[in-house]
Amino acid sequence: MTMTEKTVDARGLNCPMPILKTKKALTEIPVGGLLEVLATDSGSMADFEAFARQTGDELVTAEKTAEHYRYVIRRRR
Template identity: 50%
Template sequence: MVMEFNKELDARGLHCPLPILKTKKALADMLSGEVLRVLATDSGSVRDFQAFAKQTGNDLLEQSEENREFIFFMKRK
């Protein structure tokens, strides 16, 4: 099943904390209930996105890894 999203953020090549900071900024520009797809290559981002979701109340709908790239779907609270 393909996850639908409203906006995409390419954070590939960025290291902590930039993927999270850019995600926070992108979510701030979105409406409640919209979904942001984030692409990242930093292996620490898996742990960071889980913590970010808990701290902010935004939902981490899905996370996966393909070819050393991490894909996150965040739903704006």
């Protein structure tokens, strides 16, 4: 498992809340730091891929587990 600076628990939240919580949390970690996001929104995979493209942050991990989706994002700016 990748060591992260912080975890955002967005399980049970629908779009756009997981992205909004992620955007806020990224400002709270250092550039180069890793943020873990847990979500249950079925559209979150596409949302996080688009978020990474738009912001320039790196989507390191995007996976679906039996319980939720898990993303790890590296802050680039």
